[in-house]
Each structure stands twice: as C-alpha cells, then as structure tokens.
Amino acid sequence: MKPSAPYLRRTLTRIYEKLLVRFGRQHWWPGETPFEVMVGAILTQNTAWRNASIAIERLKKADLLNSARLDRVPKSRLAKLIRSSGYFNQKAKRLKSFVRYFQKRYGGSVPQMRRIPLDPLRKELLSLPGIGPETADSILLYSLGKPIFVVDAYTRRILARHSLISWEASYEEIQALFQRNLLTWSPLFNEYHALLVALGKELCRTHPECHLCPLRSIGKLRLETSPAPIA
C-alpha cells in the first residue's frame, strides 16, 4: 500500500523538523570552495569522510587543490597524495578525467558550469567515468547550488527502516520521493540530506533498534517489523 501524497509531505516535513531540532544546521558541504567540493565528492565515494578529508588536506598542502594544477599533475603522484581515501588508483583516474573535462569544457570556471541547466548538466556529469548518480548530484547540489536531492546509503537505510520506501527502491525513486513532496529549493535539499547523514552516523549504527531515534514518534512507523539488517 503506497502512502498518499499528503501523508508523505507531512511526514517528510516532520522528519526534517525533528532532525533540525536534534542536530542543528549542518553547514554542508564541508569544503572551502566549490572546486574542493567537487574533488571531495569523488574522494568520499564508498569511504568515510574522515579519510577523504585527509586526502584533501594533503592536496591543499601540495598546492594542488586547483583544477589547472590538478590537470597537469601526474596520475601516479596524485594517487600517492590521495592514498588515505582508499581506492586511490581508481580515484586518481576519476579525478584526472573529471578535471580534464572541467578544464576543457568550462575553462575551470564554476560560474561557467553553473550556467548550464540542471538536467543537461546532470546528464553530462553522468557520462563521465566514475561519476554515478550520487557523485553527480552531490556536485550539482553542494558545489553548484542546483536544486536536486542527493540520495546515499544513509538515506535509503533511514527511509526504509521507517517504511517510507521499500528496501529495493531505486536511486531515482528515492530522489523523486523527496523532490515531489518537498519545496524545490536547494538550501532545503542541502540541509535535509546533511541531516539524514548526521542521523545515520550518530544513531543508526550505534542504536540500530532505534530506541533513541528522534524519528521514532513520527507517523505510522513500524520499526519493530522492519527488516533487521541495516547495512
């Protein structure tokens, strides 16, 4: 039985309010420049942010957190610098190809890139090697300020545990759930996703039974009967 639109709107709004009260504003993305956010989006793929941020610091220290210089640095040197983020050979390759594209297509200019409308730009990003839906949407939302909702492992886990989606829901289905039932506004999408991650990090792992979950009292939650695995 699919929840009705008014129910979803109400519930998604209540969840947001609860999370905001519990965790406060998250000030995402934790990066100093839009370009740093793009690099971070690739480095954090399937990796704890802590490890990705170590790699970012090393790039900064080497004065390489700049698209023109990153475009010129040898891939082997880049791989060594980003070692802490894991999958460093793959990520060095992905970063190089992304930066090549960014330089060639936009001259390394964020404002130039931002001029492209959301849909075609998303398609463009998805066509790059190593840029999947989450990385593309993270760049669009957190680096460029485009109104698109980022879905990640935490988002799926939390929504499924609270019976708002099935565990098998696709990326696009989950994204559409938020985008159809919330105001299309990038600051809201920004904060909402960051808050879901905050919840996922702080509670879902340490308290998988959800006894302390701030969302517990919301709507028709049926936590007792949701599937056990949270991974």
Add this chain to the structure above:
DNA sequence: GACCAGGCACATC
C-alpha cells in the same frame, strides 16, 4: 581481525 564507510564500473547470466 572482522567489519564498515556519504559508489561505481564491468562481467556474467
């Protein structure tokens, strides 16, 4: 020492 973390591509059926 096992398990996990803000994915993605590619092979195979």
Add this chain to the structure above:
DNA sequence: GATGTGCATGGT
C-alpha cells in the same frame, strides 16, 4: 535487469 566482484584505506 539483476546479481556478483574488484577497488583499498583508516577507524572501531
């Protein structure tokens, strides 16, 4: 289209 596997580090 679904399912399985490689990629790899650092923290708990």
